[in-house]
Amino acid sequence: MPSLTMTVNGKSVTADVEERTLLVYFLREHLRLTGTHIGCDTSQCGACVVHVDGEAVKSCSLFAVQADGSDVVTIEGLAKDGKLHPVQEAFRENHGLQCGFCTPGMIMTAVDMIRRKPELDRETIRHELEGNICRCTGYHNIVSAIEDAAKRMAGGAA
Amino acid sequence: MITYPFTYIRPKSLAEAVAALAASPDAKLIAGGQTLIATMKQRLASPAMLIDIARLGELRFIRREGEAIVVGAGSRHSDIATSKDVTSTLPALAELAETIGDPAVRHMGTLGGSLANNDPAADYPAAVLALAASITTTNRTIAADDFFQGMFTTALEEGEIIKHVAFPIPERAAYAKFPNPASRYALVGVFVAKGPHGVRVAVTGAAPSVFRVPEMEAALAKSFSADAVAGIAVPADALNSDIHASAEYRAHLVAVMARRAVKAALGRS
Numbered sequence: 054m055p056s057l058t059m060t061v062n063g064k065s066v067t068a069d070v071e072e073r074t075l076l077v078y079f080l081r082e083h084l085r086l087t088g089t090h091i092g093c094d095t096s097q098c099g100a101c102v103v104h105v106d107g108e109a110v111k112s113c114s115l116f117a118v119q120a121d122g123s124d125v126v127t128i129e130g131l132a133k134d135g136k137l138h139p140v141q142e143a144f145r146e147n148h149g150l151q152c153g154f155c156t157p158g159m160i161m162t163a164v165d166m167i168r169r170k171p172e173l174d175r176e177t178i179r180h181e182l183e184g185n186i187c188r189c190t191g192y193h194n195i196v197s198a199i200e201d202a203a204k205r206m207a208g209g210a211a
Numbered sequence: 212m213i214t215y216p217f218t219y220i221r222p223k224s225l226a227e228a229v230a231a232l233a234a235s236p237d238a239k240l241i242a243g244g245q246t247l248i249a250t251m252k253q254r255l256a257s258p259a260m261l262i263d264i265a266r267l268g269e270l271r272f273i274r275r276e277g278e279a280i281v282v283g284a285g286s287r288h289s290d291i292a293t294s295k296d297v298t299s300t301l302p303a304l305a306e307l308a309e310t311i312g313d314p315a316v317r318h319m320g321t322l323g324g325s326l327a328n329n330d331p332a333a334d335y336p337a338a339v340l341a342l343a344a345s346i347t348t349t350n351r352t353i354a355a356d357d358f359f360q361g362m363f364t365t366a367l368e369e370g371e372i373i374k375h376v377a378f379p380i381p382e383r384a385a386y387a388k389f390p391n392p393a394s395r396y397a398l399v400g401v402f403v404a405k406g407p408h409g410v411r412v413a414v415t416g417a418a419p420s421v422f423r424v425p426e427m428e429a430a431l432a433k434s435f436s437a438d439a440v441a442g443i444a445v446p447a448d449a450l451n452s453d454i455h456a457s458a459e460y461r462a463h464l465v466a467v468m469a470r471r472a473v474k475a476a477l478g479r480s
Contacts, residue, residue, distance in 0.1 A: 055219065072219040072261070075248075094212050096249060096316065097393075108289075108318040114248050115319065118219045119241075119263060165314065183395070184313025 057121040061086070062130030070117050077101045079117035080127055088128040088157050092186070099185030102158040102165075103127045109165035111184070128157035131164065140164050140202040149198030151189035159185050163199045173203045212252040221263040225372065228264050229349050232370050235260050240372065242270075242285055243319035245312065246328050270323065270374065273297060278380050278407070280304070284323025284373040288312070291322060302479065303384040303402070304342075307334050310388050312395055323373040326358070329365050329420065330396070331451065336421035337402035338386065341413035344378045362419040381406030383435070385475035387468040389416075391455055398456055399464035403472040405435055412440075412469060417450050417461045427469055435477070437470045 054069040061084060068083055080086045080103065089112060092100030096114040103112045104126040131138035140163050143149065150156040159182070166181045167173065173181075178196045187195060222228040232238055239258035241247055242265045250256040264270060270285030273294045280301050282291060291297055291308040298305045311317055311325075311334055325335045326346065339346070339355045346353045349372045358366050367373070384404040391398045397416030404411050410431040412424045430439040445465045450458040 072217055073214045094252070096245070096312075099313070099315065102315055109315045110318050111315045114245060114316075116219070116244070116248070116261075119244065119265065121221070162315070169314075181314055184315050 055118060055121075057118055059120050059122060060124045062126055072116065072118050074117045075113055076103070076105075076115045076117045076120055076125075077112035080112060080125075086127050086129050090154055090157055092154065092158075097184075097186065098155070099158040099162060100155050102161040102185070104161060104165065107168075109162050126161075128161060131160070138164065139205045140167070140199070143202035143205060144195075144198040147194050147198035147201055149191070149195045151187075151191040155185060155187045155189075159187065159195055163202060166199065167203045167206055171203065171207055173200060175200060214248075214251040215254060215257040217251075217258055218260045219263065220260065221266065225264070225267055225269045225349065225374070228262055228267065229370065229372060231260075231262050232372070235262075236369075238262050240264055240327075242321040242324040243287060244324075245316050245320040246324065246330065264372070265321070272375075275300065276377070279377045280380060281375050281377045282322055283375045284321065284326075286322050288317035288320050288322075289314070292317065300380045301342075301378060301384065303381075303386050303404075303476070304338050304378060307338050307386040307388075307400075307402070310334060310386075310390065310395070322376060326376070327365060327367060327373055329359055329363055331362050331419050331421075332391070332394075332396035332398070332416045334386070334388065334397055334400055334415060337397075337400050337413045337415040338378070339376060340421050340423060341402035341404040341411045342378045342381060342384065342406065343404075343408035343411060344376050346376050347374050348372060349374060359421050364420070379407050383476040383479060385472045385479070387471035387475060389464050389468055399461055399468050401465060401468035401472045403431070403469065403476055405431070405476070410435065412472075414445070414465050414468075417445075417465055419451065424465070424469070431473065435473065437473045437477075440466070440469045440473060443469075 058067045090100035092098035101112040237259035241261045270283045272283040288308040288311045381404040386402045388400040389398045400415045402413045412427040415421045427440045447458040447462040450461045452458040
């Protein structure tokens with residue numbers, strides 16, 4: 054079994070894992086970071102979105118060995134010093150979740166979206182969310198939360 | 212879902228990757244893996260070894276060379292969609308890249324991976340064929356007209372790796388895609404280009420492999436306008452028919468997407 058080393062939420066992690074271990078299983082079952090969810094396991098739903106080297110990817114469609122040497126951030130790594138990330142705060146205030154299953158992926162996608170496109174309108178947000186599915190169909194408030202978060206972060210709240 | 216077991220290596224150079232591929236006939240290259248991993252999870256593919264070429268700097272570049280944009284095979288869809296060289300000289304290619312999958316998929320999937328796979332519904336084959344691009348591998352340079360040979364079949368030989376693709380900069384070009392609403396793959400996509408190789412029209416998604424429409428090309432060469440292609444129908448008998456669309460519907464979409472692509476190409480100043 055190969056040994057791999059990566060940084061996960063700011064901490065260096067070294068582990069022996071089978072090559073066929075998907076990144077999402079490595080995070081959930083080896084590191085016990087269960088905030089990253091497995092929804093469809095076929096790259097459709099986006100519940101498993103994490104950041105690898107600063108970019109959103111679907112961790113169900115990536116082997117852990119591919120991320121060897123990378124910097125990985127999961128939903129657990131967003132809050133700093135007990136303070137929620139502005140996107141998390143905006144989801145809370147705008148009621149951007151219903152059952153909450155899709156929320157980690159939605160938030161990781163939203164953080165990446167705001168990084169790439171700081172000025173977001175509602176239509177762009179909806180288009181950018183095409184790889185994230187909310188089966189409660191609670192998109193309206195998710196879009197509002199991301200719009201609100203982008204404004205907060207532009208105002209220096211980040 | 213769990214794949215069959217395999218071993219994994221990450222060569223430090225293209226030369227090392229070529230040697231590893233030659234030494235292991237049951238190995239497969241992996242770049243973004245956005246098609247391969249799904250196929251392995253369904254156990255439709257079971258490579259004994261994965262040779263990861265995603266991080267090879269030799270394959271990750273986009274630059275202008277004279278009257279062409281040269282894109283390294285390891286460039287991801289997100290790199291192509293946001294490259295200043297591409298958006299300024301070949302915006303149709305950047306726009307096409309932006310329609311593939313979703314943002315997370317575009318951070319992984321690559322141009323070379325898509326071309327080597329030659330999925331009948333992939334987007335890049337339409338651009339490569341319509342722009343008369345040339346594909347340079349570790350062995351040779353292949354013209355687009357010779358590269359795509361059929362469903363999931365290309366001119367690539369065993370052990371050959373795509374290095375880069377040179378796209379001649381067209382005078383005008385546009386891509387119009389009717390995406391499958393679930394998968395975002397092209398139900399039908401039409402790329403129209405007017406450039407140094409004349410007018411070329413390439414269709415993806417509709418048939419077992421990307422194809423050109425000579426009747427439309429001739430009509431557009433005479434008059435580059437949406438009206439010029441209005442009366443031209445593609446016969447449905449050679450087109451795909453499946454749960455997503457009948458062959459007749461795809462034939463209809465080819466005509467509609469061709470008109471939209473011409474209009475979009477004319478709309479660019």
